[in-house]
Amino acid sequence: MVTVxxxxxxxxxxxxxxxxxxxxxxxxxxxxxxxxxxxxxxxxLVVAIPDRLPADPxxxxxxxxxxxxxxxxxxxxxxxxxxxxxELLESADSLDGMPVVVADLHSALPAILAxxxxxxxxxxxxxxxxxxxxxxxxxxxxxxxxxxxxxxEAGWLAATITTGxxxxxxxxxxxxxxxLLAARHAVGADVxxxxxxxxxxxxxxxxxxxxxxxxxxxxAAATLGGRPVASLxxxxxxxxxxHQGISxxxxxxxxxxxxxxxxxxxxxxxxxxxxxxxxxxAPLAARHRLVTxxxxxxxxxxxxxxxxxxxxxxxLDEDLExxxxxxxxxxxxxxLPRS
Numbered sequence: 283m284v285t286v287x288x289x290x291x292x293x294x295x296x297x298x299x300x301x302x303x304x305x306x307x308x309x310x311x312x313x314x315x316x317x318x319x320x321x322x323x324x325x326x327l328v329v330a331i332p333d334r335l336p337a338d339p340x341x342x343x344x345x346x347x348x349x350x351x352x353x354x355x356x357x358x359x360x361x362x363x364x365x366x367x368x369e370l371l372e373s374a375d376s377l378d379g380m381p382v383v384v385a386d387l388h389s390a391l392p393a394i395l396a397x398x399x400x401x402x403x404x405x406x407x408x409x410x411x412x413x414x415x416x417x418x419x420x421x422x423x424x425x426x427x428x429x430x431x432x433x434x435e436a437g438w439l440a441a442t443i444t445t446g447x448x449x450x451x452x453x454x455x456x457x458x459x460x461x462l463l464a465a466r467h468a469v470g471a472d473v474x475x476x477x478x479x480x481x482x483x484x485x486x487x488x489x490x491x492x493x494x495x496x497x498x499x500x501x502a503a504a505t506l507g508g509r510p511v512a513s514l515x516x517x518x519x520x521x522x523x524x525h526q527g528i529s530x531x532x533x534x535x536x537x538x539x540x541x542x543x544x545x546x547x548x549x550x551x552x553x554x555x556x557x558x559x560x561x562x563x564a565p566l567a568a569r570h571r572l573v574t575x576x577x578x579x580x581x582x583x584x585x586x587x588x589x590x591x592x593x594x595x596x597x598l599d600e601d602l603e604x605x606x607x608x609x610x611x612x613x614x615x616x617x618l619p620r621s
Contacts, residue, residue, distance in 0.1 A: 284309060284326060291316070295328035296425055298450070299353065301336030308333055329353070345456065347449040348422060360443070360453045360468055361460040367453070367468045374463045377474075377508035381615040382462065384500050384544070385477040385513040386493035386531050388420055389593035390608040392429055393584060394475050394513060395438050397612025400583025410616060411440045413471035415461045417499070418446035419478035419492030425450045427480050429589050436588035441469045448479055458502045466508075472620050476503070484531075486524070493531040497539025504542030509618055512536050512544040512570065513611035514563065518555055519601040520594065527555075528562035537566050546570045549577050549610040555603060575610040584609055 284293040293311060295303050303309060311326040329352075343358025343365070360367040383394050391414060399409055414433075416424055424430055424444050433439040444451035445461035453468060455461035458476065465474040476499040484491040496512075503510040515529040524530045536546060546566050551559060563572060584591060584598055584605050591598045591605055598605055 284311065286311070286326075291326045292324070293326040293328055294426075295331075296423055296450075297336075298339070298425070299336075299355065300328050301331050301334065303328060303331055304334075307331050343454070345454060347444075347447050347454070349447070355449050357449050357454040359460075360455055360464040362456070367464065370467050371460060371463055374467050375506070377462060377466045377503065377506045378621040379619075380466050380471065380508050380621065381473045381511050381618045382499070382503035382508040383473065383475045383511045383513055383611050383615050384496050384503070385475065385608060385611070386496050386515045386529070386535065387482055387593060388427065388429065388477050388480045389591070389604075390513055390515075390611075391475055391477055392433060392438075392587045392589050392591060393605040393608035394612035394615075395433065396583045396587050396605075397580055397609030397614075398473060398616045399438065399612075400580065400586060400609070410472035410620065411470060412438065412473045412475065413440050413465035413469045414442045414451075415455075415458065415465055415474050415476045416442055416444045416448050416451060417458060417476065417478045417495050418444075418448040419483065419495050420481035421479035422448045423450045424448065424479065429480070432589035438588065440471060441465070443469070458499060459506060462502060462506055462508065473615050474503075474508075488530070488534060491531055494535055494539055496532070497535035500536065500540035500544045501542050504544070510540075510542060510544035511611055511615050511618075512540070512546045514547065514549075514559075514607050515604065516549065516551075516559060516607040517601055517604045518558075519596055519604070527558040533562065533566070536570065540569070544570050545573045545614060547607070547611040547614045548572055548574045549603070549607045550574055551577065551603060551606070573614055575614050577606045577610055580606055580609040580613065 345359040442451035
């Protein structure tokens with residue numbers, strides 16, 4: 283907490299960027315998103331501790347992220363020259379059929395992993411090794427995500443690879459393509475999950491939302507010889523009509539942007555939800571393979587996740603179908619053969 287003109291504000295500092303604040307420090311804050319009342323921007327962000335600047339970081343890399351902003355970050359990318367993974371990734375060109383589960387929202391990540399690891403269809407004696415490839419449509423620092431930290435601590439994620447302008451993962455990568463290759467060859471993942479970081483940008487228009495990148499992620503996975511698995515954004519709790527049933531975010535990203543074929547996972551929901559979902563997803567059959575996946579046992583698996591489940595401020599009980607759809611995608615990925 284910081285005090286500004288007598289008022290207390292929640293403030294977030296990234297020690298790797300600004301150092302560790304101490305009681306009594308004077309701090310420079312960015313309150314832009316806080317003043318705007320944005321859901322995932324509800325913090326003041328510490329820009330600097332001007333009276334006690336941190337030591338220069340000991341980084342051997344040469345890749346700049348958040349480029350040409352005052353807070354640009356120097357990182358060591360797995361694919362750059364000089365990296366210990368450079369030789370491994372220099373000629374890497376295939377994911378060897380690795381399943382790649384693609385989702386629109388960051389909140390789908392733990393639900394996908396619950397489906398991957400939970401239920402009777404996963405061999406608990408030989409669980410798949412999962413990596414998270416984070417795109418830059420939401421939060422740029424992976425450090426902002428409590429979900430990532432909890433999943434790593436619980437052993438549900440082998441690594442996070444931050445791509446594009448996002449940073450702070452276990453590994454950095456320049457593009458989604460090199461991030462996927464790093465997941466497969468540097469991390470040794472059996473399954474990768476691609477989604478943006480916390481936060482989601484949407485304008486209420488057909489094309490103006492950050493989840494459009496889900497369609498591009500399908501293309502990247504297919505281009506590299508992976509097995510794209512499309513997780514649908516399904517809700518019957520969202521009051522906005524464009525997100526009722528299957529969200530237009532999924533229908534646009536997978537129906538218009540994704541040019542490669544993917545397994546589109548359709549959760550086997552009860553009526554009347556099943557009829558609505560079947561009607562919404564039908565147009566995607568022209569381009570993709572629709573795979574209906576049972577959801578029996580998935581609610582229990584979701585309740586056993588090591589991190590809290592929340593999407594758009596709604597809990598598991600408040601938006602069960604959303605989380606079941608994501609978990610069904612994880613279940614399907616677990617059933618695919620490993621290479």
